[in-house]
Amino acid sequence: MIAAARNLIAMRHERRLFIALWLAVALLLSIGAASTPLLDPDEPRFARTSVEMLRSGDPIVPYYAGRPRLVKPPLLHWLQASLFGLFGPREWAARVPSILAVMSTIALVAHVVRRRFGGLAPVWAVVVMGSMPLVITLGRIGTLDALLTLHVFAVVALDLVGHPGRQRDFALGALLGLAFLVKGPVGVALPLLMLLAGRTATGAELVPAVGAVLRVLAALGAVLLPWLVAFVGRIGLDSAVAVVRHEAIDAYVVGTTHSKAAWFYVGVVVVGFLPWATALGVGLVRAWRSRRDPGARVALYAGAALLAGLVFFSLGRNKLANYLLPLAPLAAIVVTWSIGKELAAPHRRTASSQWTVATLGATAAVLGLAQGMLKEPGARDAVIAGAVIQAACAIVAGAAALLRRPGVVHAVAAGAGGALIASAIFWFLPGYSRERSLAEIVAAAPELRSAPAVLSVDNELPSLVYYLDRVPEWVEADALATRLDAADLPCLVIPRRDAARLPPTLIARLRPIGESGNALAYCERATQARP
Numbered sequence: 296m297i298a299a300a301r302n303l304i305a306m307r308h309e310r311r312l313f314i315a316l317w318l319a320v321a322l323l324l325s326i327g328a329a330s331t332p333l334l335d336p337d338e339p340r341f342a343r344t345s346v347e348m349l350r351s352g353d354p355i356v357p358y359y360a361g362r363p364r365l366v367k368p369p370l371l372h373w374l375q376a377s378l379f380g381l382f383g384p385r386e387w388a389a390r391v392p393s394i395l396a397v398m399s400t401i402a403l404v405a406h407v408v409r410r411r412f413g414g415l416a417p418v419w420a421v422v423v424m425g426s427m428p429l430v431i432t433l434g435r436i437g438t439l440d441a442l443l444t445l446h447v448f449a450v451v452a453l454d455l456v457g458h459p460g461r462q463r464d465f466a467l468g469a470l471l472g473l474a475f476l477v478k479g480p481v482g483v484a485l486p487l488l489m490l491l492a493g494r495t496a497t498g499a500e501l502v503p504a505v506g507a508v509l510r511v512l513a514a515l516g517a518v519l520l521p522w523l524v525a526f527v528g529r530i531g532l533d534s535a536v537a538v539v540r541h542e543a544i545d546a547y548v549v550g551t552t553h554s555k556a557a558w559f560y561v562g563v564v565v566v567g568f569l570p571w572a573t574a575l576g577v578g579l580v581r582a583w584r585s586r587r588d589p590g591a592r593v594a595l596y597a598g599a600a601l602l603a604g605l606v607f608f609s610l611g612r613n614k615l616a617n618y619l620l621p622l623a624p625l626a627a628i629v630v631t632w633s634i635g636k637e638l639a640a641p642h643r644r645t646a647s648s649q650w651t652v653a654t655l656g657a658t659a660a661v662l663g664l665a666q667g668m669l670k671e672p673g674a675r676d677a678v679i680a681g682a683v684i685q686a687a688c689a690i691v692a693g694a695a696a697l698l699r700r701p702g703v704v705h706a707v708a709a710g711a712g713g714a715l716i717a718s719a720i721f722w723f724l725p726g727y728s729r730e731r732s733l734a735e736i737v738a739a740a741p742e743l744r745s746a747p748a749v750l751s752v753d754n755e756l757p758s759l760v761y762y763l764d765r766v767p768e769w770v771e772a773d774a775l776a777t778r779l780d781a782a783d784l785p786c787l788v789i790p791r792r793d794a795a796r797l798p799p800t801l802i803a804r805l806r807p808i809g810e811s812g813n814a815l816a817y818c819e820r821a822t823q824a825r826p
Contacts, residue, residue, distance in 0.1 A: 309415060309417070309418060316418065316422060317398070317401065317405075317421050317425075319425070320397075320425035323425070323716060323720070324397060327724060328387040331724060331725075332758065332762070333389060333732060333758055334436065335732055335757060336756060336757055337436070337438045338437050339732070339757040339758040340761075341372070341375065341389070341438060342437060343360070344357045344372055345371070345375035345384075345389070346761070347361075348369070348372050349376040349379050349380055349384075354369060354376075355369070355526055356529050356530065357372050359757075360766045363530070365530065365538045367479070367542075368475065368479055369476065370476035370477045371439055371442055374391075374442075375388065375392065378391055384761075389437035390435065390437040392442055393435070393437055393440075393441035396434070396442045396444065397431075400424075400444055401425060403449060403452050404448070404452075404628060405420045406456070407452050407593070408593075408628060408631050408632075410456045411455070411456065411593040412593070412631065416635060420627055420628070422705070423571055423626075423627045423709065424624065424627035426571075426708075426713045426716070427569070427571065428715070429563070429616070429623060430623050431716050433617050440617045443481075443621060444620045446470050446474035446482065446486075447474055447485055447486045448621065448624040450467060450471060450490065451486060451490065451597075451625070453470070455596060455597075461510060464507045464514070465510055465513070467514070468510065468512060468513060468515040469514045469517070470486075472516070473518060475519050476518070476522065479539070480543045483515075484607075485604060488604065489600035492602070492603030493596035493597065495599065496596060496598070496599030497592045497595055547612065547613060548612065554612045557609050560619060563619050567619060567623075568626055571651075571712075573647075573651060573654045574630050574651050574654075577646045578594065578629040579598045579601075579602075581633055582594040582598045582629060582632070583598070593632065598629050601625040601629065604619075604622045605619070634702075634705050641699045645699065645701070648692075648701045651708045652692045654708075655707075656693075658711075658715075659683075659685035660682075662678050662681045662685060663682040663686075681718050681719070684715065688707050688708065688710060688714075689711075691703075692704045692707040692708060692711075731813075732762075733756055733758045733759045733788065733811055733814055734758060734762045735812070736788060736810060736814055737762040737763050739809035739811070740786070742786055743786050743816060744763065744764075744765075746784070747784055748768055749767040749785065749787065749788070750770045750787035750788070751788055752787050752789035753770075753772045753790060753793050754769075754789065754793075754814065770787075772793045772796070775801065779819055785819055786808065786817065786818040788815070790813060790815075791813055791814060791815055794815045805817035805818070806818050
């Protein structure tokens with residue numbers, strides 16, 4: 296009776312600790328969500344498309360700047376348009392889907408590790424995933440990645456903890472359909488690849504029963520086909536096939552402007568999963584060495600799924616750091632399991648603690664060297680603060696490692712990761728947002744709203760469209776003089792670097808009306824207008 300009461304009290308304390316940490320992550324995600332302008336190029340492009348969907352009442356074909364935008368499915372736009380309809384097109388409303396998606400993903404990871412590992416595993420899961428820079432950075436912006444991560448990991452989670460049966464099959468199909476509605480074919484291909492890798496690594500059944508396949512396909516079709524049929528009916532089958540070929544096949548095989556070397560994602564893992572990158576490596580090795588241990592099956596599954604996703608993205612020619620966000624929940628599971636192994640045997644297992652201390656020290660050294668290369672005061676302050684915090688945490692964690700206290704080591708590492716993220720939010724983000732958004736210049740130059748025409752010179756940044764709430768005319772700098780001869784007294788927005796190259800005779804025709812971090816705004820002088 297006494298032991299049962301103690302266990303109940305411990306469970307309540309663990310639940311309260313989990314909720315407190317989960318809310319702390321929510322705070323990190325939400326700080327500045329309403330005040331930071333939407334950042335070019337992706338955030339305002341998605342938000343503007345959602346605004347146009349709301350105004351047109353057309354949920355089938357997304358439009359941006361009055362033209363069809365066929366490159367992404369509509370689920371994010373449906374969510375944003377619904378929020379805009381309730382609260383108006385506000386920055387925080389554009390970001391709420393991503394914030395809620397990350398919070399839901401962390402809760403789902405905690406559920407998986409609670410079911411499979413027990414103990415304090417849910418607490419460590421939120422600590423690990425909630426202190427990854429990649430998770431918090433992408434969870435703060437209104438793009439597709441967080442939403443895709445939630446649906447992809449939900450498929451994996453169902454395979455890890457769901458009971459085989461009809462309900463699970465229907466749920467898998469529905470989640471795959473929603474993942475497609477987030478980001479197209481990759482939303483189906485990625486989780487299926489992860490399932491295949493995880494099941495292969497753990498020796499689970501690879502070929503499902505025919506009935507299970509049919510139930511998955513039926514649920515997938517019920518979710519996906521209504522929109523897909525309407526979409527193809529609107530744009531035509533040939534255009535739909537061309538979109539899939541260009542956005543999925545050509546982008547993966549041939550690449551676009553985002554082509555990178557095959558090893559590009561090594562650096563993304565190291566930086567994006569700080570301070571857990573080395574602990575992740577230790578966990579992957581441990582899971583492989585313990586592959587015959589039934590208790591390691593979940594970590595082995597997650598590690599194999601993670602590596603399969605990493606190989607999948609690395610083989611593709613088109614590479615962006617945000618593509619790796621769906622791997623973060625799997626990394627959190629592996630690291631949480633590895634931490635649990637050290638907590639259970641602190642005098643025998645110390646590799647993760649030692650490597651984590653080394654990671655903190657290396658991070659402090661890199662940040663210390665980097666601050667001398669930065670010119671912006673805000674960025675330099677953030678880096679200096681980060682270096683000091685990482686160095687202090689490395690000292691504390693090192694002492695804890697010597698005392699064989701792995702829990703303290705990893706708790707300090709989590710605090711270091713959270714502090715690094717917080718310093719970036721408070722010191723780096725304000726200056727960065729001024730460089731990556733034209734919200735400030737639109738607010739400072741009311742003439743832009745009333746001008747007969749607005750020219751965007753060598754600058755097609757979507758934040759101008761979103762905050763101006765009108766579609767500017769895009770003009771190349773070399774053609775600006777000819778365009779001004781039209782005599783309609785336009786205003787224009789031009790990058791600073793291009794404005795510095797304009798000839799003096801052309802500058803004389805312009806009146807400055809505003810500026811932001813990376814752009815200047817002018818209106819043509821009435822006396823200089825051509826007849």
